Amino acid sequence: xxxxxxxxxxxxxxxxxxxxxxxxxQRAAKAAxxxxxxxxxxxxxxxxxxxxxxxxxxxxxxQRKDGPQVTAPVTSSEKKVVDRLPEKDRKKDVPHPRMQFxxxxxxxxxxxxxxxxxxxxxxxxELFRHLPQYIRGTQLPDLESKFFxxxxxxxxVYKVGLQYLSGDISGGNARCIAMLLAFKEAIKDYSTPPxxxxxxxxxxxxxxxxxxxxxxxxxxxxxxxxxxxxxSRIAKLPHTLSESEAKSxxxxxxxxxxxxxxxxxxxxxxxxxxxxxxxxxxxxxYGSSSVVEMIFLYALELGKHFRVVVVDSRPKLDGQALLCxxxxxxxxxxxxxINAISYIMHEVTRVFLGASSVLSNGTVYSxxxxxxxxxxxxxxxxxxxxxxxxxxxHERVQxxxxxxxxxxxxxxxxxxxxxxxLNHLDNWADNENLQLLNLTYDATPSxxxxxxxxxxGMLPPTSVPVLVREYRREHxxx
Amino acid sequence: MPDVQALVNDFVLKLKRxxxxxxxxxxxxxxxxxxxxxxxxxxxHTNQAGALIDAVKAVGEQLIAANPxxxxxxxxxxxxxxxxxxEDLSSTATAIEGLGLSAGSDDDDEGQHVDHPALSAAALAAxxxxxxxxxxxxxxxxxxxxSAVTPQPPSSGGDxxxxxxxxKNLRSRKLKHDVIEAINELIQDIDTCHEQVSEQxxxxxxxxxxxxxxxxxxxxxxxxxAAKEKNRSFRVFVAEGxxxxxxxxxxxxxxxxxxxxxxxTDSAVFAMISRVNMVIVGAHAIMANGGVIAxxxxxxxxLAAQRHAVPFVVVAxxxxxxxxxxxxxxxxxxxxxxxxxLLDFGEFSDCMDFGSHGGSPLLHVVNPxxxxxxxxxxxxxxxxxxxxxxxYVYRLIADYYSADDLVVKRRSTS
Numbered sequence: 001x002x003x004x005x006x007x008x009x010x011x012x013x014x015x016x017x018x019x020x021x022x023x024x025x026q027r028a029a030k031a032a033x034x035x036x037x038x039x040x041x042x043x044x045x046x047x048x049x050x051x052x053x054x055x056x057x058x059x060x061x062x063q064r065k066d067g068p069q070v071t072a073p074v075t076s077s078e079k080k081v082v083d084r085l086p087e088k089d090r091k092k093d094v095p096h097p098r099m100q101f102x103x104x105x106x107x108x109x110x111x112x113x114x115x116x117x118x119x120x121x122x123x124x125x126e127l128f129r130h131l132p133q134y135i136r137g138t139q140l141p142d143l144e145s146k147f148f149x150x151x152x153x154x155x156x157v158y159k160v161g162l163q164y165l166s167g168d169i170s171g172g173n174a175r176c177i178a179m180l181l182a183f184k185e186a187i188k189d190y191s192t193p194p195x196x197x198x199x200x201x202x203x204x205x206x207x208x209x210x211x212x213x214x215x216x217x218x219x220x221x222x223x224x225x226x227x228x229x230x231x232s233r234i235a236k237l238p239h240t241l242s243e244s245e246a247k248s249x250x251x252x253x254x255x256x257x258x259x260x261x262x263x264x265x266x267x268x269x270x271x272x273x274x275x276x277x278x279x280x281x282x283x284x285x286y287g288s289s290s291v292v293e294m295i296f297l298y299a300l301e302l303g304k305h306f307r308v309v310v311v312d313s314r315p316k317l318d319g320q321a322l323l324c325x326x327x328x329x330x331x332x333x334x335x336x337x338i339n340a341i342s343y344i345m346h347e348v349t350r351v352f353l354g355a356s357s358v359l360s361n362g363t364v365y366s367x368x369x370x371x372x373x374x375x376x377x378x379x380x381x382x383x384x385x386x387x388x389x390x391x392x393x394h395e396r397v398q399x400x401x402x403x404x405x406x407x408x409x410x411x412x413x414x415x416x417x418x419x420x421x422l423n424h425l426d427n428w429a430d431n432e433n434l435q436l437l438n439l440t441y442d443a444t445p446s447x448x449x450x451x452x453x454x455x456x457g458m459l460p461p462t463s464v465p466v467l468v469r470e471y472r473r474e475h476x477x478x
Numbered sequence: 479m480p481d482v483q484a485l486v487n488d489f490v491l492k493l494k495r496x497x498x499x500x501x502x503x504x505x506x507x508x509x510x511x512x513x514x515x516x517x518x519x520x521x522x523h524t525n526q527a528g529a530l531i532d533a534v535k536a537v538g539e540q541l542i543a544a545n546p547x548x549x550x551x552x553x554x555x556x557x558x559x560x561x562x563x564x565e566d567l568s569s570t571a572t573a574i575e576g577l578g579l580s581a582g583s584d585d586d587d588e589g590q591h592v593d594h595p596a597l598s599a600a601a602l603a604a605x606x607x608x609x610x611x612x613x614x615x616x617x618x619x620x621x622x623x624x625s626a627v628t629p630q631p632p633s634s635g636g637d638x639x640x641x642x643x644x645x646k647n648l649r650s651r652k653l654k655h656d657v658i659e660a661i662n663e664l665i666q667d668i669d670t671c672h673e674q675v676s677e678q679x680x681x682x683x684x685x686x687x688x689x690x691x692x693x694x695x696x697x698x699x700x701x702x703x704a705a706k707e708k709n710r711s712f713r714v715f716v717a718e719g720x721x722x723x724x725x726x727x728x729x730x731x732x733x734x735x736x737x738x739x740x741x742x743t744d745s746a747v748f749a750m751i752s753r754v755n756m757v758i759v760g761a762h763a764i765m766a767n768g769g770v771i772a773x774x775x776x777x778x779x780x781l782a783a784q785r786h787a788v789p790f791v792v793v794a795x796x797x798x799x800x801x802x803x804x805x806x807x808x809x810x811x812x813x814x815x816x817x818x819x820l821l822d823f824g825e826f827s828d829c830m831d832f833g834s835h836g837g838s839p840l841l842h843v844v845n846p847x848x849x850x851x852x853x854x855x856x857x858x859x860x861x862x863x864x865x866x867x868x869x870y871v872y873r874l875i876a877d878y879y880s881a882d883d884l885v886v887k888r889r890s891t892s
Contacts, residue, residue, distance in 0.1 A: 125740055127753060312820075313720075313743065313744065313745040314718070314720055314743050314744070314745070315743060320821070320825075323826075323841070324825070324826075327826070327829045327840050327841055330840070331840070332840055333840060333841050333842070334841075334842045334843070334844055335820065335821060335841065335842070335843045335844070336820070336843070336844040336845070337720055337721060337744075337820055337845075338720075338744055338745050338775075338778070339719075339720060339721075339744050339774045339775030339778065339849075340774055340775075340844055340845065340846050341778055342777040342778060342781075342808075342849055342850075343774065343808055343812070343844065343846045343849065344844060346808065368743070368745045368746050368749060369743075369744075369745025369746070369748075371748040371749065372744075372745060372747060372748045372778050372782065375748060375778070375781050375782060375785065376777075376778060376781065379781050400749070400752045401748075401749035401750075401752075402749070402750075402752065402753060405749075413718070413741055413742075413743060414726070414741075416723060418822065419723070422723055422726065424726040424727050424729070424730045425726050425729065425730065425741065431733050433733045433736060433737065433738050433739060434729060434730075434733045434739055434740075434741070435739070435740045435741070436740070436741050437715075437740050437741065437742045437746065437750075438743070439742070439743075439746045439749055439750075442745075442746070442748060442749040443749070
């Protein structure tokens with residue numbers, strides 16, 4: 001914490017008047033430089049640059065307008081020693097998850113703030129230029145080497161970030177719970193620095209952790225909602241509380257959120273859903289959803305007789321893990337891949353799907369391939385039941401899968417595990433005409449979904465905006 | 479004959495063991511084999527066409543039974559049968575004309591002159607009726623021997639007899655020769671079907687198009703390359719086509735020709751199809767109702783294309799056109815392949831063991847090879863004869879096949 005400690009008091013030394021003087025000096029210098037005809041590759045936004053933001057990350061410093069700028073401020077020269085920004089600025093400039101990645105300026109700005117070194121994708125698919133294209137496979141060693149420099153990041157947050165990066169934790173609920181528990185640890189170890197307000201400082205800290213998570217892997221919608229909840233709880237803390245009381249109140253809030261919104265919600269969903277399973281049913285599921293697995297196991301406990309069809313797809317093949325667990329419990333299973341969905345749909349009576357989120361126009365946003373399964377079920381008149389906790393709903397709307405998505409590692413497509421001689425696409429990056437596209441999510445239109453099972457009950461897809469806009473406001477996450 | 483029988487057995491074995499892959503190879507082999515069968519067939523004096531048909535049916539039955547899912551084999555057998563019937567009819571027509579002419583030039587046989595025109599007309603009509611009409615209940619039940627129909631010149635007078643014998647010999651050699659020539663044309667058609675289909679590429683692909691294809695089809699590859707050669711600008715999304723991953727091969731080939739290609743997983747088809755202008759796929763077989771037997775996963779693509787109103791175009795050579803109607807095609811016209819493509823045996827071997835759990839294991843793995851696409855999902859068929867609607871396919875079948883040959887079974891000779 002030394003760097004932080006030395007830089008922070010110096011920041012406060014420059015009073016407001018002094019800072020304005022510095023700003024004016026910079027503006028004048030910049031105008032002079034412009035007149036002189038110096039063309040600077042100024043990538044960041046022009047205008048008044050506060051002194052605090054000067055002398056940034058040393059890495060792509062060539063692009064920074066260091067030249068003719070005034071190096072007067074004491075703080076900036078101090079900062080050049082430091083490899084990264086104080087987290088306050090990082091939080092401000094962190095790329096919003098829905099940032100326009102085809103806007104060059106913003107991309108450059110975000111890159112400079114980045115903790116994790118993100119190599120530019122080799123071949124970008126034109127359609128998805130507005131989404132982050134990064135290849136994340138090379139970041140793990142980079143991040144490991146930086147561990148001792150990243151002292152503002154709490155170790156449990158760092159651990160969870162690494163788990164996201166490597167793909168050890170996946171699935172909306174798992175990621176959200178891991179994140180919240182990491183925040184709980186961080187809050188427990190948090191201590192307010194002197195002359196700072198708890199609320200603002202803690203919010204800033206949480207913001208920096210969030211930006212770190214985004215760099216590891218873009219946030220899922222469940223995580224985004226949980227972060228909103230936490231920030232609103234922090235903002236609502238009464239000022240009369242002492243620090244330890246505030247911290248314990250926040251920790252208990254997090255516990256309550258996890259318990260009510262995820263654990264108990266899952267139990268309610270399971271209880272609703274098993275009423276829709278009859279003896280002799282053939283149930284189909286796609287990929288691996290934690291809620292659907294719980295539904296099947298509970299129905300088995302209740303003694304219902306049914307068969308399960310697990311449909312899987314590349315590249316994640318997460319249906320195999322689910323298959324393992326179901327067969328271990330003694331369920332009669334059939335396993336197939338998504339291409340055979342028309343073949344298998346004849347025998348199926350119900351389709352149970354999980355979701356990453358349900359949007360306000362009734363679109364179900366979930367693992368890529370869910371839309372194909374729902375479409376095939378609709379063509380064969382098989383009811384589709386989507387099981388999703390209410391905290392995952394979002395007020396955003398989306399029409400297709402291109403507007404907003406997550407791009408995964410394209411190398412995974414060229415390599416098929418277990419097929420050593422399938423090397424047609426080796427060195428795909430060398431060829432400028434060839435691109436590989438690995439989508440993570442897709443949007444299922446609402447008319448393919450028969451029913452959404454949530455902890456608020458069993459609803460049609462058209463009731464989702466009602467839940468989002470009206471229930472949320474009343475209950476406000478409590 | 480033993481020579482030919484050895485060839486037939488060899489081919490049947492290859493079909494049974496699925497050593498021959500692809501309808502193009504199967505069709506070609508079948509045509510060549512039947513050509514050998516016909517050329518080595520001994521021709522009787524009467525009813526040569528019948529003999530040929532019987533011989534071909536005998537061989538064809540074996541070939542079709544070896545691999546019922548490989549419909550191209552049955553198609554070619556039926557095509558050859560149709561060729562035999564057609565050639566027989568046209569040679570009969572010329573023979574009757576020939577008879578009429580010879581009778582006219584012969585001044586000695588005035589007595590027969592009167593009979594010939596009547597005979598020729600009746601014989602011609604009967605011949606036409608028998609070879610090309612649909613099997614009526616009467617013919618099926620009575621099994622009228624074909625020999626009754628071929629025109630018999632009246633056996634009165636030695637001269638005409640001698641002439642008719644020589645005529646018949648001439649006719650029989652000519653029939654065989656014609657049939658073999660026609661089969662050669664058929665083989666050539668099978669070989670050049672890709673070029674003929676590709677010629678139509680420029681009509682359908684224009685500028686700035688986005689095309690989606692699935693797996694790998696040689697016809698589709700040639701189609702797209704032909705459009706590229708004519709400098710049409712388009713980009714292609716190739717779905718990889720698990721579990722064979724032939725899409726990777728196609729992507730590599732297309733990139734080699736300079737076409738902008740993106741490889742996507744099969745699950746992303748619905749996500750991407752909203753930005754696609756046209757879907758072009760190949761087929762394994764086209765059925766008589768306009769339905770398509772295609773590699774597994776294409777029905778999913780067809781449904782997605784229908785949802786987004788994207789034209790779904792099937793390109794295929796005419797040797798893939800099958801005169802049968804698909805009844806329960808998912809089961810009857812499908813091949814289930816090994817589960818090892820999908821799952822590692824190591825982890826799951828105990829659950830998949832048929833020896834345990836009283837003969838019904840806990841885990842079934844399903845890996846079908848083909849999919850059926852109903853005709854209402856197909857926008858257009860592009861074959862070497864041009865572009866057709868699915869509802870037109872039944873007329874094409876009348877061009878290439880005879881109604882008698884739908885069931886290839888050797889008629890038991892009484």
